[in-house]
Amino acid sequence: MTKVHKLRECKIYKDRAKMEGLKLNCDKAEGAFDRIIEDYKVVAPKRIAGKGRFSDMDLVSYDMVESLSDIVFNDRTYFSAKSVFFPIRETMFNYDKGCVEDARIEEKLTIIFLRACDINAINIFDTMFLKNGGYQDCYYKRRRESVKIFLLECPRPFADCFCASMGTNKTDNYSVFIRKEENGYAIRINDEAFMKYFSEGAKAKVEPHFIEDDLGALNIPDSIDCSLFRNKMWEEYSQRCIACGRCNTSCPTCTCFTVQDITIEDNMQKSERWRIWSSCQVKNFSLLAGDHDFRILKGDRMRYKVLHKIIDFRKTFGFNMCVGCGRCDQVCPEYIGMAKCIKKINEICIADREEKL
Secondary structure (H helix, E strand, O other): OOHHHHHHHHHHHHHHHHOEEEEEEHHHHHHHHHHHHHHEEEEEEEEEOOOOOOOOOOEEEEEEOOOHHHEOOOOOOOOOOHHHOOOOEEEEEEEEOOEEEEOOOOOOEEEEEEOHHHHHHHHHHHHHHHOEOOEOOHHHHHHHOOEEEEEOOOOOOOOOOOHHHHOOOOOOOOOEEEEEEOOEEEEEEOOHHHHHHOOOOEEOOOOOOOOOOOOOOOOOOOOOOHHHHHOOHHHHHHHHOOOOOHHHHHOOOOOOEEEEEEEOOOOOOEEEEEEEEOOOOOOOOOEEOOOEEOOOOHHHHHHHHHHHHHHHHHHHHOOOOOOOOOHHHHHOOOOOOHHHHHHHHHHHHHHHHHHHO
16 A cells, blocks of 8 residues: 555545534424525425426426425436536626626535535536646636535436446545435534534434445446447437437536627627537537538437547546436437447447457
C-alpha cells in the first residue's frame, strides 16, 4: 500500500468517526426538515399525478418539496436532476449598449436527493466543466458550489438499470443519508454542518444499502476495433431511432449545449447570451461551416453517443461516462436500449478477437 493510499484510508477513518446515525419518528423528522428548508431549497423525487407517459399514469420527477412526505423514496425518476446545476436554458450574460453584465442567479443553497448512480454522474459533470483542459466553467461552478447532496438508497435494482456493471452503484459522496422506515426515518449525517438540524432522535447505527448486482450483468468492452464503426448493427438504429433526443435530456451525464444571442425586440441595443441544452441525436448537431454534416444517419449518431459513453470518455479521463441509470431506455419511444446496445458491442468485440486467434 502506497503512502498516498495510507493517508487516504486514514482520512476516511477519521471522517467516518465523525458520522452520526439517528432514528427519528415522523414528527421529529418533519421538524428537522422544516428547519432545513428555512436555509435551503430542497429538490427531490416527487410524484406528479396524471403527468406520466399516458394520461392515466403518474410521473415521478425532480421538483421542489416542502416536506419529507412529498419525497418519493422507492421509485426512479423519469428524468435526472442535472437541470439544478446545469439549467435547460441559462442566461450567461447581458449586453446593454456595449456593456456586459453577468446574469444573476438565485443565492439560496440547494439540497438534492440523489441515488448513488446520479451522485456518480455529478463527478462526470465536475470533470467536464471543472477539470477539463485546464479551464473551469464559471457558470457551472457557481451553481455547483451551492449544492449539497442527500443520498437516497435503492430498495431494489430498477428495470433497465445496470449501475453495478458500470461501477456506480455505491458512493460516500453525500452530506446526509435518509431512509424512510415504517415508523419514521433513519438518518446518517456525514457533514457536520447538518448536525444542528437533527438535534433530536435516538442514536443508532445507520448504513445505506447499495445494490450489489444488476438484474442482468453487463460486460463493458475494454477496447474496440475500428471495424465496429462499419458494422451493420448501426443500420438497425438508423431505421428505429426518430432523433427526438429524449435519451440525452433524460441522461444525467450528457453535457452538450449550444449558445445563442437573443436580441430584445423592443430595444435592439439590448441582448442576452443563452446556453441551451443540445443533443447529439438531433438533426444538424454535427453540422459544420460549409454545410458539411458528418453524422447524417441516425445510426451514426447512436454510435457516437454509445462509444463516447463507454470508450472515448474513459480513454481521456479513466472512467466511463455512462452510469447505468437506465433512464434512456425508459424514455425512448422506440424502446432502444443502451444496455442491449452495449451487449451487442461486447459480443461483436469477442467474436472479432476469436476470429483473429
